[in-house]
Each structure stands twice: as C-alpha cells, then as structure tokens.
Amino acid sequence: MRRFRGEAENKVDAKGRVSIPAPFRRVLEEGDPDWTAGLNPNFVIVYGRRNSKCLEGYSLSSMNDVDDLVSRLPRYSKEREILERLLNSQSIYVQVDENGRIVIPPRIRERAQITSKAMFVGMGDKFQIWEPDSYRHDMVAIDQRLSENNFEDEIYSLLDYNESNSEKI
Amino acid sequence: MRRFRGEAENKVDAKGRVSIPAPFRRVLEEGDPDWTAGLNPNFVIVYGRRNSKCLEGYSLSSMNDVDDLVSRLPRYSKEREILERLLNSQSIYVQVDENGRIVIPPRIRERAQITSKAMFVGMGDKFQIWEPDSYRHDMVAIDQRLSENNFEDEIYSLLDYNESNSEKI
DNA sequence: TCATTTCCCATGATACACCATTAGTTATCG
DNA sequence: CGATAACTAATGGTGTATCATGGGAAATGA
Numbered sequence: 079m080r081r082f083r084g085e086a087e088n089k090v091d092a093k094g095r096v097s098i099p100a101p102f103r104r105v106l107e108e109g110d111p112d113w114t115a116g117l118n119p120n121f122v123i124v125y126g127r128r129n130s131k132c133l134e135g136y137s138l139s140s141m142n143d144v145d146d147l148v149s150r151l152p153r154y155s156k157e158r159e160i161l162e163r164l165l166n167s168q169s170i171y172v173q174v175d176e177n178g179r180i181v182i183p184p185r186i187r188e189r190a191q192i193t194s195k196a197m198f199v200g201m202g203d204k205f206q207i208w209e210p211d212s213y214r215h216d217m218v219a220i221d222q223r224l225s226e227n228n229f230e231d232e233i234y235s236l237l238d239y240n241e242s243n244s245e246k247i
Numbered sequence: 248m249r250r251f252r253g254e255a256e257n258k259v260d261a262k263g264r265v266s267i268p269a270p271f272r273r274v275l276e277e278g279d280p281d282w283t284a285g286l287n288p289n290f291v292i293v294y295g296r297r298n299s300k301c302l303e304g305y306s307l308s309s310m311n312d313v314d315d316l317v318s319r320l321p322r323y324s325k326e327r328e329i330l331e332r333l334l335n336s337q338s339i340y341v342q343v344d345e346n347g348r349i350v351i352p353p354r355i356r357e358r359a360q361i362t363s364k365a366m367f368v369g370m371g372d373k374f375q376i377w378e379p380d381s382y383r384h385d386m387v388a389i390d391q392r393l394s395e396n397n398f399e400d401e402i403y404s405l406l407d408y409n410e411s412n413s414e415k416i
Numbered sequence: 417t418c419a420t421t422t423c424c425c426a427t428g429a430t431a432c433a434c435c436a437t438t439a440g441t442t443a444t445c446g
Numbered sequence: 447c448g449a450t451a452a453c454t455a456a457t458g459g460t461g462t463a464t465c466a467t468g469g470g471a472a473a474t475g476a
Contacts, residue, residue, distance in 0.1 A: 080340070081314075081335065082335065083291065083335055083336070083338045083339055083340050084336065084338065084340075085336050088467090089467065091467075091468075093420085093422095094421095095467085097465075097467070099465095099466095100464075100465060101339075176423080176424080177424095178464095178465070178466080179466085181421080199332075199336045200335045201332070202314070202334075217332075220332060220333075225297070230297055233329060233330060236320060236330075257456075257457090258457070260458070264458095266455075266457075268456095269454080269455060344432075345433075345434075346434095346455085346457080348457085350431070352431095
C-alpha cells in the first residue's frame, strides 16, 4: 500500500476550496474501494485530536484499519467510548471534486485556524492539514529536540535496538 | 538482496532531471515489488536527516523495512512520532522515467544545495545524493578522523566485537 | 429572497512523456 | 582478427497532459 509522503502548501480560497496534492490523491484513490479510473476518490477528515492543532486525512481503507483497532478494545470501556466519539462524531466524509479539490467547512477550518493557506503533510497511513505557520513552528520544535545532545543519533539507534529486541506493536 | 555500491557524478539539468546510475537502477528494480522487465522502478527519497547535507534514496523494500522498524516503537511515543514525521513528511515517492532519470523538485534540491551536478554514493541498503563538493569535504573529514590514533583499526575491530556478541547487526 | 454551496469552464505554470544525439561497450560477422 | 553493427547509458530538447487556482452560473436551502 502506497504511503502519504511529502509536504505541500496550497491556497484556500474564499469558498473554502483547497486542492489535495496530486500524490496524495493517488494514495486516496488506492485506498478507496469504490474508486476506478476516471472517478474521484472519497476519504475522511478527522478533527478530533485535541493536543495538536491540525486536521487528519485518512483514506477509506486506513480509516477502516483504525476502526478495527478501536473495536478490539472492550465494548463499553471508557477508552473505547471516547475513541469512538472522537473518531466518529469529530470527523467528516469528504468528496474530492473534478478538479482535485475539497471544501473544508468553516467550522472545521477554524479548528486548525486555517484561513488562506493549508499545509498538507504526509504521515504514512494518514496525512495532516495544518495552518502553515503552525506547522513550521511544530517542525522547528522537532528540529530543536533533534539538535539536543545527539538526540537524532539516539533516535536512529533506537531502530537498531528495537530491531533485535521487540516484537511489532 | 543486491546492494548499492560505488560512486557516480551525474549532471543535473535546468529542469532538475538527473540520471540514476545504471547499477543503482538494477538494485532499485530488485527492490520494487511491482517492477517487471521493461518497466522502470520507483523508489523513495528521504531528505529529513538534519545533521548531514545529503538526500537518501531507498528502494521500496528497504523503505518498508525502515517503516517496519519504526512501527515497533511504542505508538504515540515521542520518538516514534518524530521518526514518522521525518520519514514521511520529509520524503517523496519518486518515479524513474524511460531514460533512467528522475526529477528532483527544487525545494528538495536546495536541501542538499545541489545545482548542476549530483554525486550518487552507494551505502548498501540505501544510497546518498550529494552536492559533489560537499561530498568530497565529507570524505576528507572522514579521512582525517581515520588517521587520528588508529581510529581506522578501532572501527574495523568493532565488526569483530559485534560478530561475537549480537544476533543481528 | 439572499446567501451559500455545488458544478462547470478557463488559464498559466509546471511536470511529464516522447524523441533525438552522443559516446562508450559488447556482440556479430565477414 | 578487425570492422561494423547493436546495445546501453547519459544527456539535451520539445510538445502535451496535468496541476493548482480563479471565476461565474446554476442549484440549494434557510
């Protein structure tokens, strides 16, 4: 399964329309079971994450994967109910139009404080939509963490460590 | 699995096109699950490493290996989130064209300060793309380190150490 | 009705597919 | 065995499809 990769900063017009970056569309198409050549893919935007100011886009198939994970939690457990709430009530089904654009409703745009520009960020099985400056701040924070006492080397070496010691989580 | 070996300095034209060295293409083909004779391989370029000024090319299968390693880190851990960000947002899916070339987008070329030439450097399961002068500087720096109090011998002796002590290197 | 949303068409820039050339290497054949 | 043909690799150039974006007409709905 292809992954969402890369960054793209696109304009949001007065009607709330934004182009989905073409490479992301390819991934969405692949993840939409109903999609065939000539059609436009549909997908899901989740806006429920509280501690990061961005929206998250899931292809239909990867949204299914997440739903499956949730359904493995005990029925009626507090955790499951909250996740169900965040993932289901705080999300919308989105249709890509003929020109590769979507419309983000005002209420949801406000969530991420998106006004005139949107930064699309690949995250593998999902992508994020940020207000560009917020994203850059977030990225600077990551850079700073990485530059602190060889944190980058440390992080990369975690890979080797885990390679030999743990199973897949 | 065949490995990326050797160096090659190729021209980058005004449109950002560069030839992938033919031997590297052979490795990329082998690492692309969808590739068959007659087709051109696809792969991934990662530009997220902070403390080295080069781009890194991964075959699809070795990129998968890296993704798998990351997914063994605890979900939502700081380390994992940072790695996911670096590996996914700071990377692009690349398609080799009929003539064995790729296009490196301007933004990414700037990362490595590549203008008119690119140095391809084999690194086993991945390869690096350098601005040729930067690469030569890096190589000189390595030579100097190696000449300091038998560092070279020390380094090679690490191999013996690991051979006897760990399972996987 | 008036505002908002949805659909359709237009456009400039860019990216991509396609064709051409050169040089070096290997293969073929008289 | 030497000459030439066939191939592959790297590189240059060109036309066309695609992408991101803007604007307006039709449809919707409060």
